[in-house]
Amino acid sequence: MKYAIAALLLAPVLAPVLAVADDDPVPSAQPVPAVEPVKTAEPVPESVPAPSPDELAAQIDAIDQDNRKLARENKNQDAKIQELSKLKSLSRYINVFVDVGAFAVGGDGSGIRPDIGHVYFPEYEGRIAGQWVFMGDPLSTAVNSLGEPSDTSTSREIDRDTINSEGRPSVLVNTIGVTISRYIAGGVSVSAFAMLLPRAEDNLLDIQLATISYRPLDDKNLLLEAGKVDSVLGVEYRVQDATRRKGVIPSLICRYTCGRPFGVRAQLTEGRLTTSATLTNGNNFQQIFERDLMLKSNGLPTASGHVQWMLPVGQGLELGVSGAIGPQDGQSELSVRQWHYGFDARLLDFHSFDITAEFVQGKQPGKTESMTECDAAPCLTYKGAYLLIDRYVTPKLIPYVRFDWRSAVHIRGTEFVYESHTFRTTVGAQLEMTSQIIGKLEYTYNRELGGIPQFPDDIVTTSLVVKTD
Amino acid sequence: MRRRLLCLVASWVGGCWTEEPLIHDAFTAEQWAKLQEDYRPPVAPDPCEHLPSAAQDRPYDCEAAARFGQQLFFEPKLSGPWVKPDLGKPETWYPTAQTSCSTCHATTLANAAKDPAWYTDIRAGNAVSQGASNPTPHNTLSLVNVGVALAVDDDGQEVLRKWYGWTGEALNADKAIVDCNTPNDIVNKIALPKAMQSDAEIVGLAINKTPAYLAAYRDVFGQDAPTNAASIQQNVYVALGAYMRRLVSIEAPFDNFIRGKADAMSPSATRGFALFVGKAMCAECHRGSMFTDDDFHVTGVPDATLDKGRGGTGEFYTVTLRNIEKTGPYMHKGTFMNLGEVIDFYSRGGGAWGGYTGHLDPLLQPFELEPEEAEDLQAFLVALTGLAVAPELRVDTHHVPSVPRRVP
Numbered sequence: 083m084k085y086a087i088a089a090l091l092l093a094p095v096l097a098p099v100l101a102v103a104d105d106d107p108v109p110s111a112q113p114v115p116a117v118e119p120v121k122t123a124e125p126v127p128e129s130v131p132a133p134s135p136d137e138l139a140a141q142i143d144a145i146d147q148d149n150r151k152l153a154r155e156n157k158n159q160d161a162k163i164q165e166l167s168k169l170k171s172l173s174r175y176i177n178v179f180v181d182v183g184a185f186a187v188g189g190d191g192s193g194i195r196p197d198i199g200h201v202y203f204p205e206y207e208g209r210i211a212g213q214w215v216f217m218g219d220p221l222s223t224a225v226n227s228l229g230e231p232s233d234t235s236t237s238r239e240i241d242r243d244t245i246n247s248e249g250r251p252s253v254l255v256n257t258i259g260v261t262i263s264r265y266i267a268g269g270v271s272v273s274a275f276a277m278l279l280p281r282a283e284d285n286l287l288d289i290q291l292a293t294i295s296y297r298p299l300d301d302k303n304l305l306l307e308a309g310k311v312d313s314v315l316g317v318e319y320r321v322q323d324a325t326r327r328k329g330v331i332p333s334l335i336c337r338y339t340c341g342r343p344f345g346v347r348a349q350l351t352e353g354r355l356t357t358s359a360t361l362t363n364g365n366n367f368q369q370i371f372e373r374d375l376m377l378k379s380n381g382l383p384t385a386s387g388h389v390q391w392m393l394p395v396g397q398g399l400e401l402g403v404s405g406a407i408g409p410q411d412g413q414s415e416l417s418v419r420q421w422h423y424g425f426d427a428r429l430l431d432f433h434s435f436d437i438t439a440e441f442v443q444g445k446q447p448g449k450t451e452s453m454t455e456c457d458a459a460p461c462l463t464y465k466g467a468y469l470l471i472d473r474y475v476t477p478k479l480i481p482y483v484r485f486d487w488r489s490a491v492h493i494r495g496t497e498f499v500y501e502s503h504t505f506r507t508t509v510g511a512q513l514e515m516t517s518q519i520i521g522k523l524e525y526t527y528n529r530e531l532g533g534i535p536q537f538p539d540d541i542v543t544t545s546l547v548v549k550t551d
Numbered sequence: 552m553r554r555r556l557l558c559l560v561a562s563w564v565g566g567c568w569t570e571e572p573l574i575h576d577a578f579t580a581e582q583w584a585k586l587q588e589d590y591r592p593p594v595a596p597d598p599c600e601h602l603p604s605a606a607q608d609r610p611y612d613c614e615a616a617a618r619f620g621q622q623l624f625f626e627p628k629l630s631g632p633w634v635k636p637d638l639g640k641p642e643t644w645y646p647t648a649q650t651s652c653s654t655c656h657a658t659t660l661a662n663a664a665k666d667p668a669w670y671t672d673i674r675a676g677n678a679v680s681q682g683a684s685n686p687t688p689h690n691t692l693s694l695v696n697v698g699v700a701l702a703v704d705d706d707g708q709e710v711l712r713k714w715y716g717w718t719g720e721a722l723n724a725d726k727a728i729v730d731c732n733t734p735n736d737i738v739n740k741i742a743l744p745k746a747m748q749s750d751a752e753i754v755g756l757a758i759n760k761t762p763a764y765l766a767a768y769r770d771v772f773g774q775d776a777p778t779n780a781a782s783i784q785q786n787v788y789v790a791l792g793a794y795m796r797r798l799v800s801i802e803a804p805f806d807n808f809i810r811g812k813a814d815a816m817s818p819s820a821t822r823g824f825a826l827f828v829g830k831a832m833c834a835e836c837h838r839g840s841m842f843t844d845d846d847f848h849v850t851g852v853p854d855a856t857l858d859k860g861r862g863g864t865g866e867f868y869t870v871t872l873r874n875i876e877k878t879g880p881y882m883h884k885g886t887f888m889n890l891g892e893v894i895d896f897y898s899r900g901g902g903a904w905g906g907y908t909g910h911l912d913p914l915l916q917p918f919e920l921e922p923e924e925a926e927d928l929q930a931f932l933v934a935l936t937g938l939a940v941a942p943e944l945r946v947d948t949h950h951v952p953s954v955p956r957r958v959p
Contacts, residue, residue, distance in 0.1 A: 198578065198828050199585040211835045211914055212828070236830055236918075454913070496913040535579045 175264040179257070179549035181324040185225035186251035188538030191233030193222035193528065194500070195537050202533055203501055209454075210499050214238055217534040219488060219502040224331040225543045226256035227324040228279075229340075229368060232541070238498040239460075244281050255280045256545065257324055269297040275323075290323075290342055303351040311347040313366040314358035314388040315339040315404045316426045316440045318468075328436070328472050328480060329510050330522050330545045334488035335442050335466035338422060339404075341366040345383060354392040361385055364411040365420060381416050384408025396432030410446045413459035420446040434474045441467040448493070457495030464490035478515070482524075484508040489532065503532030520547040575813070577825035586828065592806035593840040594709075596698045598796045601711065603735050605789050606782035611772050613793055618948070619767040620794025623787060625949035627651040628757035630747035646753045652791070653947065655691045655746065689717045689858075690885035693878045695940060696871060697734055698796035701841050712845050716741060717868050717883045718861040719847065728862070734795065735788050743784075754787050755780030763950040797944055800874055800937035808934070816934045823931025826924055831897070833872075833928075835914050842872035842935065849909040851902020852882045858908065865909020876933045890929050894920070 133141070197215035200207035206215045213236065220240055223231045232247040234240045245254065258280070263273035275291040293309040313319040316339040321327050332340065345362030360366075361383040386406035393399040405423040409416050422444035429437040448461030455461070466489065472482035485507055492500040510524025526541040574583040599613035623629060630650035700709035713719075715731045721740035723729045731737050743749045758764045758776050768776045768783075771790060776783055805824070807815035816824070828834040836844050847866035860866045860883075867883045881887045887896060896903070900917035920928070 196829060198582050199589060199834075201579075201581045201585045211832045213830060213832045213835075497916075535581065537573075537579075 175262060177261045177549065177551040179259045179325050179547055181227065181256040181259070181545055181547045182253070183226055183256045183330065183543060183545040184251070184253045185232060185247075185541065185543035187223045187225065187232040187247065187249065187542075188540045189249055190235055191223060191231070191245075191247040191249040191539075192218075192220070192235030192237070193231060193504070193539050194218040194220050194235055194237060195535070196236065197501075202535065203499075206499055210493075210496055214496075214498040216498060216500045217502075218500075218530055218537070218539070219334065219490075219504040219528075220500065221337060222334065222502075222504050222506065222528050223539050223541055225541060226254065226545065227322065227327050227330060227332065228257065228277075229332045229336060230256075239492070239494075239500065244279065244284075244286070246282065259323065259325070261551075271295045293347075305347075305349045307347040307349075308345075310342055310344050311360060311362070313339055313341055313343070314347065314349075314360050314386050315366050315406060315422065316388070316424050316442065317400070317402065317428050317438060318440060319366075324545060324547050325520070325549050328470070328482055328512060329484060329508065330524050330543050331508070331526065331541070333440070333466075333468040333470075333484065333486040334504060334506060335440060335464075335468060335486070337368045338442055338444060338464065338466075339366055339424070339440075341368045343369070343384070356390040356392070357388070358390075359385070359387040362408075365408065365422070366406060367411075381414060382409050384420075386422075390426075395429060396435075397430040399432075400426075400428040400430075402426040402428075406444075410449070410459055413449045415449060418447055418449050418459065420444065431474075436470075436472050436474075438470040439468065441465075452495075454495040456493045460492060460494035462490065462492045464488065464492075466490070472512075478513060480512040480514070482508075482510055482512065487531075501532065501534065503530065503534060505529045505531055518549050518551075520549075521545070522547075575821050575825065577822075577829065587809055587811075589839060590805075590809045591702070591840055592809065593696075593699050593801050594703055595799050595801060596700060596709070596796050598698075598793060600796075601698070601709070602792045602796070603733075603785070603788050605772060606777070606779075606785045609772055609774070611786075611789065612770065615767070615771040616790045616793035617797055618794075619764075619771050620790035620792065621944065621946075622764070622767065622948045622950060623652075623791055624656075624794055625651050625653045625947040626757065627654070627949075628761070629743070629754055629787070630749050631753050632748040633753070646749070646756065648757075650747045651949070652742065652747075656694050689883050690880060692717065692870060693874065694795055695798050695800045695878075696841065696873055696937075697798065698792075699799060699801065699841060701839055701843070701845060712843075714845060714847075714868060718866075719868060720861060721745075734792060738788055738791060751780040751784040755783040758783050758787070761950055794944070798940050800940055803873065803937040804934040805931070806937075817930055819927045819930040820934040821931075822924075823927035823929070823934075826920075826928050827931055830918055830924075831894075831920065831928055832914065832916075832918070833897070836869045837872050843869045845869070848912040848914070849902075849907065850882075850897075850915060851905075851907045851911045852884060852886050852896075853904045853906040854884050854886070854908075855906065856884075857906070858883065860908060863908070865907055872932060873935050874937060876936045890932055891925065894925050894928055898925070 194216040195218055196213045197203050197206070197217055198212045200212045200215065202217060203215050206212075216237065220234055220237045221229055221231050223233065225232045225245065230244050231240075232245050232252075233249065234243040234246075237243075245252070256279075258278040259275065260278070261273070261275045263271065265271040272294050273291065274289065274293070277286075277288045277290055279286040279288060289310060291310055291312065293307045293311050296306045298304060298306065316335075318333060318336050319340045322332060322336060322340045324330075343360070343362035343364055343366060345360050347358070347360045349356065349358040351357075363383060365384050366386055384406055385408060386404070388402055388404035390400050390402035393401065403423070403425050405421070407419060407421045410418045410420040422442065424440060424442035426440040427438070429435070443465040444462075445464070446460065446462040448456035449459035450456055451458040466487055468484055468486035470482060470484040472480050474480055485505070487505045488502060489504075490500065490502045492498075492502070506526055506528050508524055508526040510522060513521045515521060522545040524541075524543060526543075528539045528541070530536055574580065578586065598617060602613070602616075605611045627650055628646070628648040629652075630648055631646045633644040634647055635644060697715075700711055702710040704710055713732060715734055715737045719731055720728050721731055721736070723740065729736075729740060731740060743754070755776075755778075758768060759778075765776055768786070772786055804815050804820070808821070808824070813821075827837075836846070836848055838844055847861045847864075847868055849860070849865040850867070852867075858865075861868075875881075875890065879888060879890070881890070881893050887893045897915070898918055898920045900911075901915035902911040
């Protein structure tokens with residue numbers, strides 16, 4: 083086969099030479115009589131003198147050299163074809179995508195404002211400086227699927243202002259994603275997902291997933307994983323990456339359910355029931371802004387679980403409940419336990435509609451070591467929900483609307499408090515130009531609740547995802 | 552809805568999202584209203600209010616008391632210490648009479664030509680005076696606005712300072728720590744006994760030996776000076792208080808700005824105010840009409856002597872920022888010579904160089920300040936400079952005995 087390919091590749095090159103060679107009645111390896119004239123297919127014009135024996139010998143030498151050269155090239159081509167054949171199999175387990183977007187966010191690009199003068203939250207006066215009483219949600223001005231806010235302003239909790247737009251519209255390479263996965267043998271496979279984030283101050287490499295998977299049973303749909311694994315909470319984590327997400331930006335509660343912690347994970351599907359569980363180093367919070375907590379150890383792992391029942395409505399109505407409990411991250415006392423629970427529902431392809439809804443609630447009780455409450459570990463209470471409705475108008479065009487809400491209070495000693503009470507409405511459309519090119523455009527209206535003044539932080543963002551798989 | 556759609560279309564143009572217009576590009580209406588309330592311009596004090604009672608509660612002429620107080624403010628004869636006479640002279644001690652209030656709290660004649668309006672010690676090489684924790688020297692505090700109330704409550708009553716001096720305390724005769732809650736306490740417990748090394752007897756002597764002061768005393772209190780030195784000293788406090796309550800400098804550009812006159816301050820100073828109450832967090836301590844929380848904090852000012860401050864905690868008083876441009880050097884040790892150094896110090900979170908007593912106040916945290924922001928902040932501080940103290944109050948009126956003309 084390879085010789086056939088080589089022949090095809092080399093045909094244009096070899097054709098003239100082969101033509102000459104085929105016409106040559108004398109094999110190049112045989113000696114040519116010095117005195118006999120060379121017979122040609124056509125009579126030699128009388129005006130052209132017959133070549134001398136020396137000239138013929140020179141021509142034969144030249145042809146001989148060309149043959150040797152072609153033989154070498156042929157050999158090289160064979161080697162290249164073999165290399166290409168080896169590389170061709172790689173495309174089966176390496177996939178790449180690039181997500182490019184443009185965005186504009188109101189105000190200074192951030193989703194928080196300080197309560198200067200303790201006007202709106204006077205209960206913190208004398209305890210936390212007004213500049214550090216933050217109103218709003220620092221991640222509510224996310225502009226891409228990672229949830230990166232366009233600006234973090236003077237946030238004290240999120241010290242990595244990766245985009246730092248300061249309210250200016252901008253174009254951004256949101257993500258360069260590389261997925262590697264390969265089946266090894268005996269039900270074992272490995273996979274990894276890395277993201278490259280080109281940013282102004284610091285190009286980031288974020289290893290999102292790195293798992294060894296094992297399917298031990300042939301007759302059961304049981305999957306065991308170890309490494310940096312997916313969360314099991316809710317449903318949004320399954321579609322959080324740009325290639326899978328409907329829409330551009332994550333919901334306000336994705337930060338609690340879309341993390342990819344280190345640990346072990348198991349998932350078993352029996353008929354309509356799917357059960358998932360993890361034991362992980364820490365919670366399931368997104369960690370892109372908390373790298374120092376990625377390898378945290380709390381002495382005991384965090385246990386998380388999700389149970390889902392599928393009902394025969396449309397293409398399936400998934401109803402799920404999930405929860406997590408474990409020592410609070412960022413401190414070493416085992417008795418300080420964080421907890422989380424949530425409900426989720428997803429209706430697939432019901433009269434061309436997909437509907438997804440989630441509710442979560444959780445608490446980190448914090449730890450106090452001095453006179454100031456929550457000084458050793460922050461206190462966090464949160465609850466939130468979202469409803470996403472999308473419809474396949476055509477197989478390629480998917481308009482969608484999402485309502486999401488989050489109410490949370492996050493305090494660390496005298497350092498900061500976030501009073502986050504936000505309701506958002508997102509409308510957008512997704513156009514799948516081909517199976518490998520997806521365009522998205524959406525507008526998000528941020529509405530502050532809980533007595534927080536309205537400030538400009540609405541978002542227009544786009545995303546163009548091109549992927550190889 | 553139409554507006555939202557327009558915003559969608561015009562998003563790249565920007566500026567569609569302003570749900571609530573920001574005042575001075577920084578504050579919501581509610582925040583601005585609270586700032587206007589919190590930083591309401593101060594009111595010039597009634598010069599005859601809140602003065603200590605005269606001896607035997609006798610009524611006195613407040614105006615005449617202020618004039619008398621001005622004379623005494625510049626009068627070095629009120630100071631000690633007692634010294635032995637030279638050999639060959641009568642065996643009586645006498646006060647050295649070298650130090651007046653104005654020695655530390657008024658510009659010298661040499662500096663008067665530069666800026667005579669500000670009563671503070673700005674003499675090079677003498678940035679500190681004997682202070683509350685004698686012998687620990689402290690930077691001399693300005694007496695301008697010392698009588699201005701922190702605020703006026705809803706009933707029209709003045710809210711006075713609770714503390715005076717860098718530490719709000721002094722040592723009494725028994726070396727016990729006592730609070731300084733009035734200006735009178737400062738004079739009685741620190742200024743006279745410590746800085747001027749004086750006592751009631753010296754004060755009585757200064758009055759009784761000076762006919763001009765005896766006459767002034769009579770004008771003020773309606774009677775001759777008594778032989779009781781303690782009574783004279785009490786009435787001297789009355790006179791000094793009546794004078795110092797007139798040392799007022801308010802109506803700074805900021806006061807008009809906070810009343811609502813937007814152009815009363817430069818754009819730079821306006822931005823500086825937003826920083827002052829915002830990112831720089833100066834307002835957490837320097838708040839209110841007089842820009843002080845009337846409290847004590849450990850700010851971590853480097854101090855080779857490890858001054859222990861109030862009660863040994865390392866805390867020092869939050870001084871007013873009014874006229875701060877005129878009252879350098881700064882901090883309790885006079886460590887920083889200009890406002891730029893002070894801003895740099897606080898932007899590093901205070902205490903950056905170590906060498907201080909106590910635990911740094913948690914309110915002090917580093918913050919990033921661009922060079923232009925530092926300039927804005929400084930411009931705002933300069934905008935706290937009020938109208939100069941009345942010229943007639945800056946005149947040294949203390950009695951100078953005339954030199955007898957030599958008869959040829």
